[in-house]
Amino acid sequence: MIFNGIDIEIERKPIKNLHLAVYPPDGRVHISVPIDYDDERIRMYILQKWIWIEEKREMLLSYNRLPERQYISGETHYFKGTKYRLKVNRHTSGAYSVHIDGDYIVVDVHQDTSSDNIRQTLYSWYKTQTLPIFGRLVLKWQEILGVVPARWEVRQMTSRWGSCSQSKGVLLFNIELAKKSIECIEYVVAHEMTHLIERNHTDRFRRQMDIHLSSWQKIRTKLNEYPI
Ligand SMILES: [Zn+2]
Structure with a gap:
């Protein structure tokens, strides 16, 4: 409910x-x-x-709650469940980009850029990195559950990992999930897609989850180790 x-x-x-x-x-x-x-x-x-x-x-x-991020070099940031250090390279020119280098998430930006811009650069990278993962998982769970969402989207959400509008068949996934392991992402996809069958967290809902993803409660605990 x-x-x-x-x-x-x-x-x-x-x-x-x-x-x-x-x-x-x-x-x-x-x-x-x-x-x-x-x-x-x-x-x-x-x-x-x-x-x-x-x-x-x-x-x-x-x-x-993790402390508020400042998007400065040396800070801890997560990607796909792994802990990285952030490295911000400031340049006089050149495109904004993000890549992984060993234990570092490296962000290349313009020298005068604000922390807000660095955050946006990082988050659009999170999005391009995770869209294929969500796509693959939605397809996988379509097969498992026999339901097809009308549409799904990855976006910034303030208080939930995902949501499902059962009447419209629209699924929303929180971009913050990019920081979590694939297992956690899959749990959220499975959870929201199960809502296409059962709107509320009823016994029927839990039974569906038990059948198709028996370890869902354990994964949920892991997912919420650091809440949004
Ligand atoms: Zn739910």
């Missing part, structure tokens, strides 16, 4: 009372509910607890 833009896992169980939990490190919200509770009743409950949920999430997310 999506509530105020946050994915909330609903698990129906033979229990008497609702049980709400927000888990580290990513502030994942999980609610166990008695089997006979309908969505409206769950929504009312979430609404009542909303301030608590937000505070708890904010607290958990702040623990693991």
